Amino acid sequence: MYPQNNMxxxxxxxxxxxxxxxxxxxxxxYTTATTESNCSSVRQMFTDLTNDTLRAQxxxxxxxxxxxxxxxxxxxxxVDLDKQIQEARKxxxxxxxxxxxxxxxxxxxxxxxxxxxxxxxxxxxxxM
Amino acid sequence: xxxxxxxxxxxxxLEYIVDSISNEELLLKQCAATAASIQQPAIQQVCxxxxxxxxxxxxxxxxxxxxxxxxxxxxxxx
Numbered sequence: 001m002y003p004q005n006n007m008x009x010x011x012x013x014x015x016x017x018x019x020x021x022x023x024x025x026x027x028x029x030y031t032t033a034t035t036e037s038n039c040s041s042v043r044q045m046f047t048d049l050t051n052d053t054l055r056a057q058x059x060x061x062x063x064x065x066x067x068x069x070x071x072x073x074x075x076x077x078x079v080d081l082d083k084q085i086q087e088a089r090k091x092x093x094x095x096x097x098x099x100x101x102x103x104x105x106x107x108x109x110x111x112x113x114x115x116x117x118x119x120x121x122x123x124x125x126x127x128m
Numbered sequence: 129x130x131x132x133x134x135x136x137x138x139x140x141x142l143e144y145i146v147d148s149i150s151n152e153e154l155l156l157k158q159c160a161a162t163a164a165s166i167q168q169p170a171i172q173q174v175c176x177x178x179x180x181x182x183x184x185x186x187x188x189x190x191x192x193x194x195x196x197x198x199x200x201x202x203x204x205x206x
Contacts, residue, residue: 012171015162019178022158026151033144040133042141045192049148049185056181063174 013069016060020070023057136199149189156182 010018030050037043064070137145156179163175
């Protein structure tokens with residue numbers, strides 16, 4: 001016999017966790033479906049469904065977080081952040097050197113990269 | 129605009145749409161079952177709202193299948 005108490009078959013927290021997990025899986029599948037679409041109307045539908053599902057996943061995460069049902073992973077330490085910034089800067093410099101070498105042999109590719117993580121304001125409307 | 133962009137579905141697109149309908153169906157049932165068994169009214173409302181969203185998604189996916197129905201070739205093509 002099942003225990004006679006007022007518990008549902010799973011605690012609320014677990015039920016919400018399963019929905020959250022399925023939203024994460026579904027949004028991943030929608031993203032893949034978008035990239036694999038041939039018909040532009042189908043691609044648009046999958047793009048909209050990806051955005052909608054991402055929004056739902058974010059809303060549920062926030063709700064669970066506010067109700068102490070989900071805690072974010074521990075905070076990254078300053079020392080780790082410093083180290084990663086240093087390595088990223090090194091990669092950026094190496095990339096710039098690579099591009100300069102290539103641009104000397106291929107005309108028209110001599111635009112310098114954006115420096116130090118400045119946001120790019122370039123907008124390319126044609127992204128397909 | 130839709131009709132200009134409309135092409136017959138590829139086999140891959142059909143599979144993704146069918147899989148997505150299954151995903152949405154599962155999410156819809158989970159949200160409805162969770163709303164029915166949860167005690168806090170605020171969370172219950174959110175679950176019901178989610179269920180409506182997934183129902184809407186299922187309709188969109190089914191409509192996409194129906195819109196492409198007439199465009200599908202009757203015979204396999206080279």
